[in-house]
Amino acid sequence: MAANAGALPAAPEARRSLAPRLAVGLSTLYLSVIVLLPLAALSWKAHGWQAVTNPEAVAALKLSLGISLVVALVNAFAGTAIAWTLVRDRFVGQGLVNALVDLPFALPTIVAGLTLLILFGPKSPVNVDVSLTRWGLLLALLFVTLPFVVRTVQPVLFELDREMEEAAASLGAGRVATFLRIILPSILPAILSGVALAFARAIGEFGAVVLISGNRPFKTEVASLYIFGRIESGDSGGAAAASVVILGISFGVLIAIGALRRWVTRHDR
Amino acid sequence: MIGKYALRFASLGYLAVLLVAPIGYVFWKTFEHGIAPAWHAVSTPDAVHALKVTLILTAIAVPANTVFGVLSAIAIVRHRFRGAGIFNAVVDLPLALSPVVVGLALLLLYGRGGWLGGHGVAFALPGMALATIFVSLPFVVREVVPVLREIGTEQEQAAATLGASWLQTFRRVTWPAIRWATAYGVVLTTARALGEFGAVSVISGRLSGQTESMTLYVQDRYNQYDDVGTYASSALLALLAVFTLILMTRLKPKEETQ
Numbered sequence: 001m002a003a004n005a006g007a008l009p010a011a012p013e014a015r016r017s018l019a020p021r022l023a024v025g026l027s028t029l030y031l032s033v034i035v036l037l038p039l040a041a042l043s044w045k046a047h048g049w050q051a052v053t054n055p056e057a058v059a060a061l062k063l064s065l066g067i068s069l070v071v072a073l074v075n076a077f078a079g080t081a082i083a084w085t086l087v088r089d090r091f092v093g094q095g096l097v098n099a100l101v102d103l104p105f106a107l108p109t110i111v112a113g114l115t116l117l118i119l120f121g122p123k124s125p126v127n128v129d130v131s132l133t134r135w136g137l138l139l140a141l142l143f144v145t146l147p148f149v150v151r152t153v154q155p156v157l158f159e160l161d162r163e164m165e166e167a168a169a170s171l172g173a174g175r176v177a178t179f180l181r182i183i184l185p186s187i188l189p190a191i192l193s194g195v196a197l198a199f200a201r202a203i204g205e206f207g208a209v210v211l212i213s214g215n216r217p218f219k220t221e222v223a224s225l226y227i228f229g230r231i232e233s234g235d236s237g238g239a240a241a242a243s244v245v246i247l248g249i250s251f252g253v254l255i256a257i258g259a260l261r262r263w264v265t266r267h268d269r
Numbered sequence: 270m271i272g273k274y275a276l277r278f279a280s281l282g283y284l285a286v287l288l289v290a291p292i293g294y295v296f297w298k299t300f301e302h303g304i305a306p307a308w309h310a311v312s313t314p315d316a317v318h319a320l321k322v323t324l325i326l327t328a329i330a331v332p333a334n335t336v337f338g339v340l341s342a343i344a345i346v347r348h349r350f351r352g353a354g355i356f357n358a359v360v361d362l363p364l365a366l367s368p369v370v371v372g373l374a375l376l377l378l379y380g381r382g383g384w385l386g387g388h389g390v391a392f393a394l395p396g397m398a399l400a401t402i403f404v405s406l407p408f409v410v411r412e413v414v415p416v417l418r419e420i421g422t423e424q425e426q427a428a429a430t431l432g433a434s435w436l437q438t439f440r441r442v443t444w445p446a447i448r449w450a451t452a453y454g455v456v457l458t459t460a461r462a463l464g465e466f467g468a469v470s471v472i473s474g475r476l477s478g479q480t481e482s483m484t485l486y487v488q489d490r491y492n493q494y495d496d497v498g499t500y501a502s503s504a505l506l507a508l509l510a511v512f513t514l515i516l517m518t519r520l521k522p523k524e525e526t527q
Contacts, residue, residue: 018435019435019436020343020344020347020348020435021348023340023341023343023344023347023348024344024348024350026340027337027340027341027344027356028344028356030337030340030341031337031341031356031359031360031406034399034402034403034406035359035362035363035403035406036359037378038371038374038375038377038378038399038403039374041374041377041378041383041384042370042373042374042377042378044377045377045383078280078283081276081279081280081283082280082283082284084276084280085276085277085280085281089273089276089277091277097281097284098518099514099515099517099518100284100288100289100514101284102514102517102518103288103292103510103511103514104288105457105460105517106460106464106510106511106513106514106517107292107464107506107507107510108463108464108465108466108483108484108487108506108510109464109466109467110464110466110484110487110488111464111484111487111503111506111507111510114295114487114491114499114503115291115292115294115295115503115507116291118291118294118295118298118499118500119290119291119294119295120291125294139287142287143287143288143291146284146287146288175272197364197365200364200365201364201365203367204365204366204367204368204369204370205367206367206368206369206466206467206470207368207464207466207467207484210488211488211491223367224367224368224369224370224467227367227369227370227373228369228467228470228471231369231372231373231376231471236373236376236377236380239373240373240374240377243367243369243370243373243374246366246367246370247366247370250362250365250366250367251358251362251365253365254358254361254362254364254365255358258357258358
């Protein structure tokens with residue numbers, strides 16, 4: 001066998017080592033042209049830091065961070081509850097509900113915001129008007145971030161070994177104690193990972209909030225709306241400066257998620 | 270027992286209020302007076318042009334990102350190269366980055382006074398295509414990478430030992446294993462490309478009948494207080510989303526569902 005392998009012609013080996021290098025080279029080139037070059041231009045052209053430090057900008061950034069934290073927190077509970085309902089519960093139409101969870105991924109964000117505005121706006125048929133308020137902002141962000149926690153927690157919950165739970169129950173642990181001591185520690189990394197994705201998405205969201213928020217400075221103007229306003233008024237340097245801050249936050253969250261995943265895989269083994 | 274029903278009620282109630290009710294209501298408003306007014310509203314020249322623009326952008330972004338996605342997934346999983354960590358993080362970046370920032374970055378690169386300005390990219394279709402490619406870039410990669418990891422290299426090595434070229438190995442061994450993941454990634458890419466709004470909004474200049482995609486058209490209808498047009502164009506995009514959702518459910522990797 002070893003002799004056979006040694007007798008292989010050298011040519012395929014040489015071709016095999018060229019193809020992978022080509023794959024690495026081409027994809028790196030593509031990524032550089034599509035993603036890195038524009039972001040380099042963005043960082044290069046960023047000037048006028050008063051666009052980041054003025055009261056309106058600070059208020060917008062604070063609102064973005066604050067409301068994204070609320071969105072993350074609500075998703076931690078709602079997402080886990082929905083994942084639980086999909087995995088542990090049995091009811092008619094469950095498959096449909098499971099498919100429905102992905103709808104915010106498939107629906108254009110402008111349509112998401114618009115449908116909320118039509119039902120919960122000034123012409124609301126149920127007399128609930130959240131347009132031009134932070135409640136409207138929250139609703140729109142909850143809509144677009146809904147799938148993240150559900151889709152990270154669901155597979156982990158599905159794989160979870162039930163023997164531990166049964167053992168805990170037979171030893172007299174109540175449902176709450178079983179959940180907190182046995183289930184939660186296993187699904188917590190998945191919850192955190194989903195929450196971080198939802199947070200990152202909420203920080204940058206634009207399409208869903210642009211109509212429902214009314215874009216009121218100091219009230220409902222989030223960071224993406226502030227940046228858009230700067231672009232519209234011709235201050236692209238200032239918009240770029242504010243964008244660099246957002247870019248830094250996005251990158252930070254991604255690195256945190258990556259670190260979390262590595263930590264989890266290490267502890268799984 | 271009561272706890273179980275309470276949780277089911279709360280979960281389904283949350284979904285009903287947040288997702289089902291708003292979308293259902295828009296469909297109801299669209300077809301309140303029959304199909305004719307809705308059809309009329311989405312068959313105006315501007316609406317048809319916007320739909321065409323969206324389809325063109327999607328037809329450019331999806332193939333480009335599919336080829337890149339498969340290629341870079343192979344690069345990431347099969348060939349440990351220096352800087353793979355950074356490569357990974359950059360691939361994920363479009364998922365977390367605000368679309369407005371993406372549009373601005375492209376504007377500063379290709380717009381007036383940009384490094385590559387003055388070639389008709391900004392405020393035109395090429396710029397919108399670049400924006401669409403940017404935001405829909407990660408999906409195929411993210412779907413193919415775990416599958417490639419899962420299948421391992423044994424079969425590929427066996428094929429190579431038997432004298433198969435790299436291309437033969439890919440066509441006969443690797444591709445059959447990753448094609449469903451690729452298909453699922455393609456559906457996700459398509460959904461993202463069809464729905465892109467923020468980045469395209471900044472780079473396109475929103476010239477009605479020229480650089481207006483379907484999502485920009487929806488916003489334009491809303492700003493013009495054209496209720497019927499708003500409902501009908503939203504419903505059209507929502508229908509596309511539902512169709513995408515059906516494809517997603519069909520193609521979704523088995524272990525993710527129950």
